[in-house]
Amino acid sequence: MQISIVIPLLNEEQSLTELYNWIAKVLRSNSFSYEIIFIDDGSTDNSWQTIEALADLDTNVKGIRFNRNYGKSQALHAGFLKAEGDVIITMDADLQDNPDEIPDLYKMVAEQGYQLVSGWKKKRYDNVLTKNIPSRIFNAAARKTSGVKLHDFNCGLKAYRREVIKNIDVYGEMHRYIPVLAKNAGYLNITEKEVKHQARKYGKTKFGMNRFIYGFLDLISIWFLSKFGRRPMHLFGSLGVLMFIIGFFAAAWIGFWKLYKLYHGLPNTLVALNPWFYISLTVMIIGTQFFLAGFLGELILRSKRDKERYRIQKTTPNL
Structure with missing residues (x-):
């Protein structure tokens, strides 16, 4: 299947x-063999x-229905699992993505050798204040x-080589960052x-301004996971050891200074009255x-198991 x-x-x-x-008109006019998978x-x-x-x-149309709303990432995950094509193209269902782009996207992956091609809506028909400007800031970040x-x-609107979508895990709200996951x-x-x-x-858009807030939070998450997701001890362990050493030497200095005063008969106070003692202890x-x-992050990483992230209520008979 193409x-x-x-x-x-x-x-x-x-x-x-x-x-x-x-979509069917475009695919048939280009003599593509195809499947269309709708995820409700x-x-x-x-x-x-x-x-x-x-x-x-x-019969080329297939459907998956969730028992409730789980989010776009989970829908894409379910669709990717079922997709059998050599090239997989994703698009939204609101007619804002143009199916006439499909042949060119296919050629860029199948003939030009790209592993992932992402659409760029350079000229948009969205509200400037609520979508265009926040989108530019988000994309720059x-x-x-x-x-x-x-x-x-x-x-x-994106196109993928088959092995890409079969080897990345789209979860949470990470559909925005599939190119980064790839x-x-x-x-x-x-x-x-x-x-x-x-x-x-x-109809109307299903996404509000909150998607940009969540998007930035997800961006921080994916940055952290890409840097330290496989070895959380490298970050937390390093910070922990550094802070412990600083606190230990600060406490040692307080103890040394107390002994010095005692040895030379200088006026001395209880360690418990010294605020730096509590600071070093806290550190x-x-x-x-x-x-x-x-x-604990290392232990969780080594013992984690796949969990059910969504429930499929039904599928079309041909899936």
Whole structure:
């Protein structure tokens, strides 16, 4: 199979049939063999009924339905597990991603050898204050932190070589950072393509300003995990040992100074009345806690097991 189109969605019944017809027209006109996988992330409208109807109409259409809303990352994770294409293309279901971009994205991966191609919506039809400006700030921070030079990390329109999506783990809200996850997994041949952005035709956006706050928090998380995720002791242990040593020598100096005063008959006070004694003691305790945090992190890392992150309520018969 040449192409898998993976489409996560939430309450997009109005756009699904039109989106399917557009995608199918593009794929058939280019003689692609394909599958279209819709992942219904807990929709409360008739999205799933529409997917079932499309699957009855076209055996290349497949559907996964979650029993509730788990988030875009979990939907992509489920779609990636089922995808069988040599090239996997993701896109949003709201008709803001243009299916006419699919052939060029496919060629960049299948013929030009790129492992991941990310769409870049250079000209956007979103609200400038609530989406465009925050998006630019967010993308600049992501480029600086991750070292991946993309203009639009959050664009849903992306193309992947099969082995990329089979070897990265999209969890939490990390769908924004799939290029960073791919880079951390050793897939360095990453580029971007300027793509057309469509104005929203139906409904309203499912994301608010809070997604940028969560996005920055996730960015910190992925930076930390890429640096210390495999060896948390390197960070926490180093900080712990450093702080313990500083506190220990500070306490030793207080003790030495007390003995010096006693030996020379100088006026002396109780150690307990010296505030630096409590400061040094606190630093040693914090250092010990850092060290234990690193040790526990190592134990958790070595004993972790895969946990169920979402529940699939049903799938179409052909999946």
